[in-house]
Amino acid sequence: MLELQPDLEHPLTGPFWRASAQQQLAIPGCEQCDRLVWYPREACSHCGAGLYWRTLSGRGTLAAFSVVKRPLFPAFAAFSPYVCALVALEEDPAVRLVSQVVDCDTSQLACDMPLSVVFRELAPDGCKPYLAPLFKPC
DSSP states (O other): OOOOSOOTTOTTTHHHHHHHHTTOOEEEEETTTOOBOSSOOSSOTTTOOOEEEEEOOOEEEEEEEEEESSOSSGGGGGGOSEEEEEEEETTEEEEEEEEEEOSSOGGGOOTTOEEEEEEEEEOOTTSOOEEEEEEEEO
């Protein structure tokens, strides 16, 4: 069975979900070269140094999007249709998060539009509610 609940204790992704629970957007940054590193890993993918969790502004731009009308997993049927988005972060536009765009008519969506993070409680079927970082137009 597919596990849809975020693992708050996972050594690599737990800090992301714990920050989200505090309504903060955080991703790893390199201790040496200060680059942002996404997806979380044990060491910097650029220089191999250690990582620390960095709280970000929560601002970015819409790099790409798709309106999902038929979700991949039945547990997400109640959320459909939704906008799956690739968000380029303000701190480093080369770093992009997969998320959702909310609070916007899909006809208003356009690549490069400014977005800001908003935390929403999600509770797919069979899961305890958790806060997730989604994005809305500025």
